[in-house]
Amino acid sequence: MNHNGRLILIVEDHLPIAEMLGGYFEAGGYEVDFARDGAEALRLSANNPYDAILLDRNLPRIDGVEVCRRIRQEQRRATPILMLTARDSVQDRVEGLEAGADDYLTKPFSIEELEARLRGLMRRSRKTASEPIRVGDLVLDPHSMTAERGGVTIHLTPIGFQILHLLMREAPRVVSREEIQREVWRDEPPDSDSLRSHLYILRKAIDRGHDTPLLQTIPGMGFRIGEHPSAFTASRNQRESVAMRG
The missing domain is CATH 3.40.50.2300 (Response regulator)
Incomplete structure (x- = not known):
């Protein structure tokens, strides 16, 4: 049909x-x-x-x-x-x-x-790309719209996939909240709770059960995917305190 x-x-x-x-x-x-x-x-x-x-x-x-x-x-x-x-x-x-x-x-x-x-x-x-992207043990394949960490499949929604794709594509650069909104929602920005909820769920999907968190919240700046701490990276306690606030 x-x-x-x-x-x-x-x-x-x-x-x-x-x-x-x-x-x-x-x-x-x-x-x-x-x-x-x-x-x-x-x-x-x-x-x-x-x-x-x-x-x-x-x-x-x-x-x-x-x-x-x-x-x-x-x-x-x-x-x-x-x-x-x-x-x-x-x-x-x-x-x-x-x-x-x-x-x-x-x-x-x-x-x-x-x-x-x-x-x-x-x-x-309907958006697709081609080459897989790797950050540490996290691999994202834009063509098949799949992701895995340490060889284990990560289940993502299409919105979660788009956010992760952006962060991995730009890694280790810090990506602002506004940039995520423009990339994912374009001329239809979500309410403030929507992005916060998607980031909270994405963090759980890729970091739960792993000793090294990859999704990092940089207070006042935005978010990044990175394997190692940097001068911009919040402490573990800061990350946990802002997890629900996105």
Whole structure:
């Protein structure tokens, strides 16, 4: 099937919202599939090459966070996932992003903003490069969109992959928060919690279980990927204290 990069899955159990979203995206030239519970979402995502998934968090049978986790870990799909939810706490956002969501939009939302974010996710997911990049025992392959450390695969969302790609490409240079936002989100900057949450999750993904942390927060300057401490590098206690603050 030729869907020109505009095939999306809407996972929403509230029928009026599903119909509103479906009508809007179909009128805009998208092809749309629907799922009304988590089990149906997993079946459809396993059998169709979606360009993006709009995923409600609160679903019958299997909740949205678990659906997202299974798409990433069991199905090994890198499909951009935008999670829709009525919850807006930082912990809820982190939980969704840790499960593999690329973005998080709180209800009620502007459908124009929803489409803009969705377009941005799909555009970024199509970006590829060629040569693998290595920093210490961390290896990133832009072509296959995979990363590993010490020979162990690291599971990253497309946004997490883009941030890590930028940091590794520029290593050992310090990359500012503003530069990350321009590179990853371009003309659609996220709210302040989004970047902070993505960096927190990325730090856990690449450094947890390793004696030498590679993702370093440089207070007042930005972030860097590096194997060894430098004059710019925060102390271990400083890194831990700012981990959740990004």
